[in-house]
Amino acid sequence: MPSAVLSSRASRGASTVLRLCRFAAMGTVAALILIAGVWASWGTAQHAMLTKGRERGTVEVTRCGAKTCTGPYAPLSQGSQPRARVVLEDSVAVDRGETYTVVLKPGGEHAVRSGPAGILYAWVPLGGALLLASVVVAGGLLRTRAAWVLALSGTALLTAAFLAV
Known part of the structure; x- marks a missing residue:
């Protein structure tokens, strides 16, 4: 086989591996951001929700x-x-x-x-995490629809908390 063909195949293979590594790394970062948001919210939310x-x-x-x-x-x-x-x-x-x-x-x-205002206020850290994760999902994972869903969910949660409090 000509060396140009082998070089092209090796280049495509390396590109695929790099894409998979980026996907895994950015997916992990987005998941950790969301887990941290839930963790930060749950300390207060559990008391407001489970009365x-x-x-x-x-x-x-x-x-x-x-x-x-x-x-x-x-x-x-x-x-x-x-x-x-x-x-x-x-x-x-x-x-x-x-x-x-x-x-x-x-x-x-x-x-x-307690009540709706207390519950929404307790989940504010998750709202911020949703907004931050949307940037990672859009930029790192190139999933714009999922990023828009995360961003709009975070914005809705923060807006509802602001209006309720």
Whole structure:
């Protein structure tokens, strides 16, 4: 066989291997981004979504600091005890003087907003991960339709959280 034919076949083989490696690497990066988004969201979302058996009540916010707000807790669920002070983290979604429905984390001092606003706010890290993964899917995997689905899903989640909070 002529050397030009062998060179052409070797070149195509190397190109295919490089494409597969890029696909595997970018697929792994996109998957890790999405897993990290779910992981970051689930720590708070589990308390806001799975309220059965947890202490539920309201908090009237009396003080806000840089990252937390505090206030007295009034129970709504059976078996829950009133508390003089509970802590709401991420004070960006909380205003002083307002009353919010909350779920207490196990341990009793830290609370998470409940209801639709609390659930959507808890999933904000996933919304950011969807947007970031869409860039990786479009640029690294060359899958523009899948990238658009990821980007629009992330945008919808972030917009809904912004409007609900």
